[in-house]
Structures are given as C-alpha cells and as structure tokens.
Amino acid sequence: MNRVLASVFRVDLHRLILLMAVSVALFTLANGLYASYRVQRQILIDNTLESNRAYAVKLAAITQNFLDEAHQQLAYSAAMAAGQFGSRERLQREAERLHRQSDNFNSVLFFDASGRVLVTAPETLPLRDQVLNTPGVSEALLERRLLVSQPYVSTLGNLLVFISAPVIDGTGRYLGLVGGTIYLKQQNVLHSLLGEQYYRDGSYLYVVDYTRRLLYHPEITRVGEQIGANQVIDAVLRGQVGQMSARNSQGTDMLAGYAAVPETGWGVVVQRPLHAALAPLDALMLDVLRNTLPLALLTMLFIWWFARLVSLPLQQLADHVRELEQPTVAGYIRGVHSWYFESAELKRALLVGIDLLHQRISQLARDVQLDPLTGLCNRRVSENVLATWQAEQRVFAAVFLDIDWFKQINDTYGHDIGDQVLQHLARLIRECTRDVDVLCRTGGEEFLILLPDITPDAALLIAERLCRQIARGTIDPVGQVTVSLGVAHCPFHASEAGAVLKAADRAMYQAKRSGRNRVAVARTVLHDIA
C-alpha cells in the first residue's frame, strides 16, 4: 500500500506540475504568436487599403488636372483660331502647334459649325472636309461648351475620348470647335500619367467611365471592355472615395482603393492582390518568433526549475515513506526541506503518523512476546532465545517449574485466586533470578527459566533457592504453595536446545514423582527439599 501510494505520489505530482506548466507556457506562446499574426496581418491589410485609397485619390486628382489642363489648352487654341477661321493655313498651323505642344492629344482637329473637318494634326489623317457625326463631335456641336466625351469608336476605327472646346468669335458667334483625341488603345497621355505607377507584384490600377467601360488598364487589350458585377466599380461610380477588400473578375482577392474623377464621372481603382500584400507576413512572423523564442525557452527553464522545487520535498517525502517501517525514517523525513505550507503540513502529518505507527508496532511486539497475566515472556520468546543461544553455542541451563496441586487450588478457591497465585509466583521467580535470565510462562501453571553462562551447579543452586523461597511463603487465602523443578544444562546434559528442554522437563516430572516440592536434575534427582 505504502509503495503504491508513494509511486502514485511521485509520478503524478512531479510530471503533472511540469506538464501543466509547460502546457500553459506553450499555449500562451502559441496564443501570443497567433494574436501577433492576426494583428500584423490586419496592419498589412489596413496599410495596403489605405495607401491604395490615397493613391487612387491622387491619381483621380492627376486625371482631373490633366482634363483641366487639356481644356485650357483647347480653349486657348479656340481663342487663337477665332480670328483666323477663314484661313485653313493658319488653322493648320494652330492645330499643329497644339498637337506638338504636349503629348496630351493623339490628334487635334478643327471643325466648322456644321461638323465638317477643316484641318487635322497630324495633317495626314484622311478626314479633311468630311462631316463627322460621331458621338463626341455631335455632342460638342450641340452643347457648345468645354466637353469630355464618353469613349466611342471613331470614323477611322479608333476607340477614343474626344475633348473639345467651342470656337466663338469676338461678337459671340459660334464658329465651330477644336477637339483633341485620346486613342485609348494606343500609347496615350493616360499611359504617361498613370502607367508609371504600375507595380510589379501584381498590383495595378484601372480607370472606368460611368458605363463601366475600361478607359485605362495595364493590359491594353482589355481597354474598352465593359466590366460586369464588381463592388468596387459600383462604389466608385456612385462618386465615392474609399477602400475595400473584393474579388476581381479573375477571382483573385484584391485590396482596392478607389476615387471618382468629378467632372467626367470616371472612376480610378488601385488594387493589390491580398497575397502580395501579405507576403511580408511570413518574414514578420519569423522575426516575432526569433525575438520570442529565447524568452520562451527561459520561461520553460524557469518552469522546469520551479516545478522541481515544488515537487522535490514531496518526492523526498514519498521516497522515505517507502521505508516507513525503518526506525531511521523519522530522522530522514525531519531532514526534508519542506519550504511551502502544504509540504510542511504533509511532513508534519507523516511524522505524527510514523510516531503513532512505531508506538503501535512496539505495543504489538510487546503483546506478541509477553504473557499478559504475569508479564513474563511467552513460549515464542523462549524458542527464539534458545535458537539464538544455540547458534552462538552459548552455555546455559534450563529450569522447568510446575506448581504442585494447582488444580486443587483452582477448584477450592476459584480461577481468579489461581491467577493471583500465578502472578505471585512470577514475582518470586523474578526476585530469585538475574537480570540476564529469561523468564517464561510456557503453559497454564508451568514456567521455564533460561539461565545463560552458568554452570550446572550454579543452576541447581538457583533452582533450589527458588523452590525453598516459594515453599517458605504463604499466599492468602491459599496458604503454602509448592513447586517442582527440573534442571538440565547445555552442554552438560545435552548439546542441542530441544534435547536440553526435554531433559529438564523429564527431570521436573521426576521431581513430581519423587514427591513434589523439590528440584531434580536431568537423569538424577540431585536434591530433595522435603
């Protein structure tokens, strides 16, 4: 039982503390890493969304500035041309000047008020004197103000945007218009303005008009394409500025920023693939791990040390509990350093328990060895003592003592008086023998006295003295009580303990047969007291 308790004690507590503490530490570490991962991820997403939004706002402003600048250039040219509308040569020069002035327009055209092309730059365009009724020209003739058309396919087959200004003379008469084109599917000013910003990691931007048609896209083949359902385009075409995570038409998760170009209703969208935005996350997490790991290892080490510190006193107590029956165990347990309350309480309880146990063991040992009536040793002790002396080849004498006519005493005075006689004789035997002698009550009214290191004669003298002493006294209410004794000596009468006892027993019966109240020595009756 002790062993089971001790092993359960040690295995469970020590490992349990360690297991629990390490689990808590690992869980905390994992939790910290996960929380850090979530935070870092959200920061990267938020930063990307915010920078895309800011960038879209900037590009929308750039686009608006460009349109304003284009209108200014066209308005200036219209003013210059108003006085020269009758001269194609001068108009041609003005058209070429405007065309060369910047890269804003792929072509420049002057129209009269009926929509007939007066001049073109470059001059090579085969449009002179043609009346164009394309959406851009028709709208401009109708509206007679600064305009930016929606994209349409021109007479020459170009997908273009037409930017125009009316030509009005000094009297306020409408003469016609001057227009600049942006060929969307060719290298144009939008590429110069927006294309520089193209990223390499999958990020890109595009511009749509209010019919969801792509005006600008890094993949030029997609220009003119009409985009279907798309949350980002829905939002930007409502004129909003903002940011959102959305899936693009190719099924890629994107982080998009968007802004509308106010005058035209165009929308600029800047977006970056989610995976590209999160690419630095792995490196960031590795960094976090690298920075956390030493502290985590130190924590583990501390936990291991602390768990050992906590479990050590309990482990030592459990180890000592296994030797509970050893008399030295209390000393060992006292030596255990129980530094915290529970272990100190356990130690105290163990010491109290061990003390009680040892008291009980001593009591049991006494009970097992002693005759409860007389306090003399019992037969088992005599057997053990004889076995020891035999092994030590010790010289000794055995004296058997039996009360004469004891049955009569019992019958006459009762069993209790008989018991008192037994106790009285035990006291007398004790008085007449030495401390080293072993005194036993081996049966009802029979005693055995073992006398170590003695000669046969000395043993006989002791037996005779005892016989006399008993016979001399009286016991109330019985009166005189006598005993018969048999003496045998080892090795004088026999060299084996059993044989010595038998010889002494026979001698005692010899004394009985010879008349009682006397001592008989093995084989021969040496002395008759009566």
Ligand SMILES: Nc1nc2c(ncn2[C@@H]2O[C@H](COP(=O)(O)OP(=O)(O)OP(=O)(O)O)[C@@H](O)[C@H]2O)c(=O)[nH]1
């Ligand atoms: N009071 C008491 N009597 C006991 C005890 N043990 C045995 N006796 C009695 O001791 C008596 C022994 O009687 P016997 O063996 O006949 O021997 P005796 O009467 O002494 O006769 P001899 O030995 O021949 O002198 C019996 O009556 C037992 O009942 C005991 O512990 N107490």
